[in-house]
Amino acid sequence: MAGIYVHIPFCKQACNYCNFHFSVSKKQIPEMVHAIAREAVMQTQFLKQPMIDTLYFGGGTPSLLNIQQLVQLITTIQQQYTLAADAEITLEVNPDDCTPLALQQWRHAGINRLSMGVQSFRDADLLWMNRSHHATAALQAIVQAHAAGFDNISIDLIYGIPQLTNEAWHQNIHKALSLPIQHLSCYALTVEPKTALHHSIQKKSKDNIDIDAQAKQFELLMQWLPEAGFEQYEVSNFAKPGYQSRHNNSYWKGIPYIGLGPSAHSYNGTWRQWNIANNSLYIQNIQNGNIPAEKEILTPAQKRNEQIMIALRTKEGIQFSKLDDNWTDRHQKQLIDAAQKWITQGLMEWLPQKEQLHLTPKGMLYADGIAADLFEVNASLH
Incomplete structure (x- = not known):
């Protein structure tokens, strides 16, 4: 089995800690979708294993795509590759994009797993990170996703935020465990160079992270989640039995995968390659019949x-x-x-x-x- 990752490089606004490749301008979305679909056709010889077990839409914010654009990508991949009958198809979503109509459309399109960027159930934390949603939107999105029939829901949470006390971290976890989710990805806040957060800390307009406080919150996490029936199957990932992320597990087991879209990485067991992290140049190259990627053969x-x-x-x-x-x-x-x-x-x-x-x-x-x-x-x- 193998996997396909699709990078959608667009967001409503920039979270201050994020160093992923994305643009807050959405005017290139139509061109980008066509380019990614074309790259999917061009990459069909990359894998030795034709059966695709997982399809993952990440970013950026893939839930910004309208349903026609998402269906175009899924249909192209289905036509060019052999998807397993029980393939795990994940869509990363922002809570404020999870309307009842969108949830219904995603399920109809074949999405069977949601990965929701909640990050915190506290508005103060969300404001500090410059997230686009409020805590109530996250709660509503999870409940509505479950009501729409999604029974494989993952959420992301961040710990180690300067104002996040251990008690507040416990409240976040307690709130998550009260909701109909099956998977939790919990990450320590990191200060990446050249991000808005990095500049703010340098200017002392925001407090720096406390490594010892982060370590304590990680230790508490490893205590609380197993007690609630979530297995820690990877450093940052916890799941109920049967709900480990098949896509991420394939990365950790060294299973080959194709990455489509700007900045996406691919690996076929012999070499890895990574696409250019520039939206305009990516689109231009694909339109000219070239995959703008660097390649490294592994020793x-x-x-x-x-x-x-x-x-x-x-x-x-x-x-x-x-x-x-x-x-x-x-x-x-x-x-x-x-x-x-x-x-x-x-x-x-x-x-x-x-x-x-x-x-x-x-x-x-x-x-x-x-x-x-x-x-x-x-x-x-x-």
Whole structure:
């Protein structure tokens, strides 16, 4: 199986923390939809595996597309690729786009999973992040989506916002758990360079984030959600049984995927490629019959590093018995040896009977740093 990701690079307004590629001008949407549909046709030879198990519309804000534009993209993909009968088709949505009519149209178009950018149920947080919706809109959108027949709803929440106390964070989680959702993605607020938030913090018009406070809220999250029946199957993702994101799981398992649209990434097991992050140049190139993408053929060491990075973020961690031929007994032994210092600190665990090396709950706080350390060990091997 493989996946397709479609990047819709348009938003109503810019959240101050966001560094994704998007435009707040919507005048190019019609041209962009036609260009993405054409790229879908041009990319049909990229994958060795023709069966598509997941289709994910991300962005940006895909829910800004009208139903005709969304149907055009879905229909083109269905015509050019073989979608599994039970394919997971996800649409990222803003709460204020979830009208009863839109929800009905999305379901009729084949969307069977919603990923809703709630971020917080507190208006003060939403205002601080420059979100376009209010808390009441988020509550209403979830209830209406459930009433419209969506039984696979995910929401995003952000923690570590300067004014978000532990009690307020608990209220956010409590509110989420009272709603008909099946999946939660919870992210620590990060200050990305060149974002509006970064500039505001530099000018001291906004408080900087507190790393220790973020770590505490993450620890609380790992306590509360399992108690409510949500399994932490990846560092930032929690799901009720049977509701893990199949699309995101495919990324973490190294399954090939095509990325359509400006700035979208693709991977076919041999190389990765990424499209230009410029709407006008993307459209112009596609209209001229060119896919404006850079390509990188992965070395064995790069493939191993990629597997380390994505596997360590999952509950299962690195399962050597399931890895490819790039991993010899020597690679496995040296990586386990390098992990001993993290095992001693209680941040990792090695299960020899399962050939499994994974982070402990405490270790998930340091997932990126531990992965970077293991990258250096792996890079020295050939």
